[in-house]
Amino acid sequence: MKTTAEKVTVYTSRAINNQAWFAMFNELWQSRELIWRLMIRDFSVRYRQSIFGYLWAVLPQIVTVAIFTFLSRHRVFDMGETALPYVIHALWSISVWQLFSSCLVGCTNSLVNAGSLVTKINFPKEALVIAAVGQGVVDFLIRLLPVIIVFIWFGFTPSWHAIAIPLVLLAIILMAVGVGFFMAIINLVLRDAGNAISMLLTFGMFLAPILYPPPVREPFDVVNYLNPFSPLLITTQDLLAGQGIEFSTPLIATLALSVILFFVGWRVFHITMPRVAERA
Secondary structure (H helix, E strand, O other): OOOOHHHHHHHHHHHHHHHHHHHHHHHHOHHHHHHHHHHHHHHHHHHOOOHHHHHHHHHHHHHHHHHHHHHHOOOOOOOOOOOHHHHHHHHHHHHHHHHHHHHHHHHHHHHHHHHHHHHOOOOOOOOHHHHHHHHHHHHHHHHHHHHHHHHHHOOOOOHHHHHHHHHHHHHHHHHHHHHHHHHHHHHHHHHHHHHHHHHHHHHHHHHHHOOOOOOOOOOHHHHHHHOOHHHHHHHHHHHOOOOOOOOOOHHHHHHHHHHEEEEEEEHHHHHHHHHHHHHH
């Protein structure tokens, strides 16, 4: 049995934690206009003085899918059977992957790109990390245009189950931001972290069923299960194909992981950032 003093200590600790979370949410809410302005700034800076402009958001996607479609049709690689027509499968999947990777890279580099804002101006630095998500989301919306064109070309009509896709995409964004909170701090101290995460994401694209169907043979299926991005991606593919959501253990675990990563990452970032900013 706990003594009265121990109970008081527990209740006090809970009250302090609840107040800290309330303060964090309040600060973030008060920074909503700043986050919006940072998103607009990042978007305008990226495409300023660019010849191809918005095409840069879709060119890598189209070129990659075109190459792998060519290799698949000429039997250079056996991609296997997919629930969706292969071009749709690859184009949609790589768009979802680029949403995750763009958000993660943007969050990782958010503090470094902010320069003196981190040390000279007093505001919630979480705003910089969350604002970095805006570019990835806008790019994803732009990439939907060639996806829709391919849908029309193949006469493909997404299933009504596709209305649940935004919820899965939200989980993907939460996962990217959660990891991004940690990586932003690390990248502020060790600038190599930004380059490392970009390189890992390049290889990571081939560890998820993006350009091929979900593997069913060992040991390749193990990689699919261990990759937390894969269940979310496969769920979006199934929803497009009309198979609905199958709440398997990997999917439930990944959804829970996305939420936990976001809140734990946010909390660690909030506590650590004041100390790290002094040394930046």
